[in-house]
Structure formats: C-alpha cells, structure tokens
Amino acid sequence: MVVTIDRKYGSGGRMVGEKLAKRLGYRFFDRELLKIAAQESGMHEDVVQHFDEKPTGSLLYSAYLHATISVTDALPLNQKLAFAQFDVIRRVAEEGDCVIVGRCADYVLQDRDDCLNVFITATNAVRRQRLVQYYGVPQELVDKTIKKQDKTRADYYTFFTQRKWGDASNYHLCLDAGRLSLDGAAALLADAVHQLEGK
C-alpha cells in the first residue's frame, strides 16, 4: 500500500504522515525525495531546495532567481526537478509500502489501485499557533506566510495535475488534524489502510 499525504501549510500533515508510517512500519518520504531526485539529476541539493514544490513559472521565484541565474534557465530547472521527483515517487511506490508527503504523489500514482490519497487540513487558528510554536514564525508574519505557502502549494499542484488542490473529490480521505489530533488522525488513517488491505 502507498499512502499519499498532501497538506495545508502548518496543518501538521507531515507529522501525521510520520506517525502513520511508524504505526504501519512503512517507509516515509518527504524531503528525502528531493535529495534522491537531486542526486540522480546531477543537481546540487542546496540549489534545488529552492525549487521544491514550487509552481513552474511563478513570478515570485523567477524574481528571486533573477540575481543568480536567468529566468529562462530557471523555468526548466523547476520542471526538471519536479519530473525527477515524480520518477522517484513511482520507483519508491514500486518498491513497496510507503507514506509519501506532497509533490503531487496522488496524481503521479493515479494508475495504481493500491493507494490511499489523503489531504490534511486544520483551521487557521490551529495553523497560526503551530507556525509560532514550532516554526518560529513571528506573530505579525503568520497570516501572510500561511496564505503565501498555501498558494504556492496550490499552484504547484494545479500546474502539474490540472486539479483543484484541497477539493475533497480528489482524495480518499481528508482530515482536520486540529479537530482530531495528530495521533488521532494517524490512528484513523491506519484503520483505513487496514480496511483496504483486507479488501
């Protein structure tokens, strides 16, 4: 079984994924995908981390990159990294049970019938608190950061999948990790995986 987990920024989705992987004894992939993809593409990890889960053609990142490399060079690098990660996603899924966070994994693996596609949300209040407490984001920047990161993830997802990020129709299970808890969400997802394994 492959569990793909997408998540609103600051929802605790990555931690739910880690806890789920531990419960199930599954491998866990998040940033690891970036590292593998970078190595295999001959790109340096420090350079490509700026492109991870960023929408291709984003003006924001074009501007950011303008000082170091030309925009025309930047756009293919975005895509190159994304496609390299998609290749890694297909391979790790092929190798067996795992939990994969982000990077359009639900879409990349849509032809497999052994996936459980998950989306993790939380209210803005819960996300604000998490950003301050765990990410060290200053209080006055919290709302701006949430909005910007959600938009970046949504644009990235929609660019590659032509689907609407966070629409319940695109996932098998969506969970509010604030209304439940990170452990509670992981427990429910583990139940769902066990149901599907027995199907």
Add this chain to the structure above:
Amino acid sequence: MVVTIDRKYGSGGRMVGEKLAKRLGYRFFDRELLKIAAQESGMHEDVVQHFDEKPTGSLLYSAYLHATISVTDALPLNQKLAFAQFDVIRRVAEEGDCVIVGRCADYVLQDRDDCLNVFITATNAVRRQRLVQYYGVPQELVDKTIKKQDKTRADYYTFFTQRKWGDASNYHLCLDAGRLSLDGAAALLADAVHQLEGK
C-alpha cells in the same frame, strides 16, 4: 455529539449516515427535517418537498414554479423552508446525539463545539453505477443527473453559507465511500466520534 454529513449526489452518503447512526445509537435526520419544518411552518409537505435543498433564486426552479405560483411568491417560500429547517436542526442538536444529513447543518451548528462535520464523496464511476442500480436512473441520463444534482446542492450550500461546497477545509472529515465501503466509512466515522468523545 452531532455528526453532520453532506454528500455528493449518488455517493452513498445518506446510507453511511444511517449506518453510522445505527452503530452509535444516535437519532438520524434526513428528510425528517423537511417534514417537521413543513408542519411547524404550516406548509404542506407535498408542496415543500420541491424546495428541499434547492438554492434560493435558482432560475431552474423559478421556471418550474412559474405555472403554479408566481416567482415572487416562490422565492420567499424557498427561504422560509430553509430557515424553518435550520431552526429544526438547531433544536434536534440541542436535544442530544444525532446524525444530520445535508441542509447546511455544518454551517447552522458552527457555534457548537460538539460537532463532527463530514463530507462523503465517490468517483463518478461509482456514482453512475449507484444511480442506475438503486435510483433507477436510465443510463443515458446518469451524467446529466449527477451534474445537475451536484450543482443544485452546491448552489444551495453556497447561497446560505458563502462557503465552497466540497472544499476539504470546511469539514473535519471527508471520505470516499467508494474507495472504502459504506460500512467501512461508517466504521471510521464511528472511530472518529469515539476519539472526540474521549477528548
């Protein structure tokens, strides 16, 4: 605890709700809300059933009603029925544990902290099959019916709530009742309710 369940047309969401209510020993409200609201508003059930979960101001229903009553009379009746149902929803929630299907119950009860708001989906393939098998919809009308009914529910929800119907952010749990099963979905939801009861 109050579990509200909204659902894509033909997803099996109402049946998941019934199964959940049975598992938990909760009261179950779907069409019953219409009946109670009609009685209390002095409206006849046969008349108001055409207005149930229909968006106010829908041209479609204005046209439909044109032959029997004037459009200006029709619009307030839509709203009157919706608000009567919202009153009933508040009252049955106040009276204790229950499962409520549709009718913006998640929004109506948003100030309560004992709710679990659920949205049930299924793929179009699963919904098509259900429509033919259980609702007796002719094969050639299935896609049109699904599209029309989803739009009606979405318009109704958005009109009264100003929220996007089916967006994962608006619910605590969204489930694909085809990927799991109706019983499996009900079992997961019962687990979630038990988690929250113990919180």
